Amino acid sequence: MAAAGTAPLKKYKLVFIGDQSVGKTSIISRFMYDTFDTHYASTIGIDFVSKSVPIDRGTVRLQLWDTAGQERFRSLIPAYIRDSQVAVVVFDITSRASFDSTTTWIADVRAQRGNDVIIVLVGNKTDLVSQREVSAAEIEQRANEQEIMFIETSAKEGFNIKLLFRRLATVRARAAARRAPRARRSPPAARRRRPCRRWRRARRRPTRRSCS
Ligand SMILES: Nc1nc2c(ncn2[C@@H]2O[C@H](COP(=O)(O)OP(=O)(O)OP(=O)(O)O)[C@@H](O)[C@H]2O)c(=O)[nH]1
Numbered sequence: 729m730a731a732a733g734t735a736p737l738k739k740y741k742l743v744f745i746g747d748q749s750v751g752k753t754s755i756i757s758r759f760m761y762d763t764f765d766t767h768y769a770s771t772i773g774i775d776f777v778s779k780s781v782p783i784d785r786g787t788v789r790l791q792l793w794d795t796a797g798q799e800r801f802r803s804l805i806p807a808y809i810r811d812s813q814v815a816v817v818v819f820d821i822t823s824r825a826s827f828d829s830t831t832t833w834i835a836d837v838r839a840q841r842g843n844d845v846i847i848v849l850v851g852n853k854t855d856l857v858s859q860r861e862v863s864a865a866e867i868e869q870r871a872n873e874q875e876i877m878f879i880e881t882s883a884k885e886g887f888n889i890k891l892l893f894r895r896l897a898t899v900r901a902r903a904a905a906r907r908a909p910r911a912r913r914s915p916p917a918a919r920r921r922r923p924c925r926r927w928r929r930a931r932r933r934p935t936r937r938s939c940s
């Protein structure tokens with residue numbers, strides 16, 4: 729609970745989706761605990777963790793939903809996409825098949841959330857340079873076509889992991905601020921000081937009482 733006089737932390741839900749073994753859990757573990765495990769333990773169902781992240785105007789809390797890439801868990805995922813403001817679509821840069829699948833993952837997000845969602849395309853495992861199957865240019869092209877953000881990461885080396893989460897937190901907070909109703913952004917005193925003449929121009933037939 730927030731201490732007296734302090735606003736509660738803003739909470740943003742992020743869902744991690746993508747094919748099996750692309751590194752969703754590893755990205756989250758690197759961010760949460762700064763650890764990496766070469767041993768593969770596939771996620772069963774859905775896992776949840778959360779962490780506070782400092783941004784330029786304070787701190788926000790990120791709630792991370794880590795989904796399983798295995799086909800048998802697919803039916804669980806739409807509900808989590810529906811409930812999230814950010815979708816992190818991960819693929820493995822050493823697997824063209826996982827990159828090809830991102831089209832379907834992104835379509836699934838759009839089907840659930842339309843344009844009311846932030847999507848980021850994440851090409852993971854950049855440390856495996858010699859095994860790369862998807863070029864940086866292709867990733868950028870797909871992101872541009874889909875009008876979404878993109879980034880390359882290595883959970884193993886910690887490359888771009890903090891940047892990914894900081895960026896998402898910042899972009900989401902800005903989107904929320906833009907969407908906040910005007911009344912909530914401007915204090916009542918400021919609204920009262922608004923010159924009446926401007927109000928008159930905005931409406932054709934003002935009443936005297938409205939301007940007093
Ligand atoms: N070299 C390298 N290996 C990675 C990287 N990220 C993950 N891995 C390895 O890839 C395998 C799968 O990683 P996970 O994080 O479990 O993948 P996932 O997407 O969560 O898989 P599911 O839970 O089955 O959907 C593990 O053996 C990891 O050690 C990375 O950046 N570089």
Ligand SMILES: [Mg+2]
Nearest residue numbers: 752753770771
């Ligand atoms: Mg996993």
